[in-house]
Amino acid sequence: MSANLLWLIAAATRDTLFMVAVSALIGVALGGPLGIFLATSRKGELFPAEAANRILGMTVNAVRSTPFIILVVAIIPFTRLVTGTSIGTAAAIVPLTIATIPFVARLVESSIREVDPGLVEAARAMGASPLQIVFKVLIPEAKPSIILAITLTVVSLIGYSAMVGAVGGGGLGDLGIRYGYQRFMPEMMLAVVVVLIALVQVVQSTGDLLSRRADKRGRKN
Structure with missing residues (x-):
């Protein structure tokens, strides 16, 4: 493989990492609090708001049930309103997020x-506020468990980032389609498949390691 093709792979990998990192950061920053609210806002829970829980839950289900490639289109x-374009790395971040x-x-x-x-009830009995x-x-x-959830999210984003290559989203997916398929x-x-597999392996291994370290139950006394 020529030096030019290696440079293309390196540049596409950089774009993929950028898309995944930005989408993951924004997604976790917004999805995390939303998930906490959904888990604590039913009747009798810390922040009871049944109507809001039901509406948000239906919205979340609707977006999740939409195939990603259809969502992109x-x-x-x-996407054009936010980024000024519908193609390229910056535009791909919008549907990914x-x-x-x-x-x-x-x-x-x-x-x-x-x-x-029981832990929640014990904290309530000691006078802890809902936020505490x-x-x-x-x-x-x-x-x-949250670390593993974020790990799964990043792994899924790597796959999604390859899919946006089909609509000019840039990154490894775009490289594979333009060179591997069309040419x-x-x-x-x-090479694109190998790089994607390597990225997934690194992310999954890192997430598993961090999760084990965060698990107090798994630590030795």
Whole structure:
């Protein structure tokens, strides 16, 4: 493989990492609190708001049930409004982020609901406020699961970032389509697949390690 093709792979990998990093950061920043609210806003919970919980839950389900490639096309006007264009790395971040927020929200909600309700009741009995329970009980106890949820999110984003290449989103997916498929260069397609697999392996291994370290139950006395 020539030096020029290697440079193209390096540049595409950089674009993919940029798209994934920005989308993950915004998605976790918005989806995390949304997930916590969904997990604590039913009747009798810390922040009871049944109507808001139901409406937000339906919205999250609607976005999650929309196939990603259809979502990308459906929000092109919004993408243009935000970035001024519908193609390129910056434009790809918009649908990636919108797809990430409900994904993170449901995973975080599930992680929070896995926490032993007895811990919440004990904190309430000691006079802890709802916010104190969230930040001192729920999040610390759910941290290993939340880390794995974020890991799964990043891994999914790597796959999504390759899909946006089909609509000119840039990154490794775009490189694989333009060179590997349209120019009949199987070695380029193979290189793209290998890089994507390597990225997933690194992210998954790092997430597993951080989750184990955060799991107090798994530590030796």
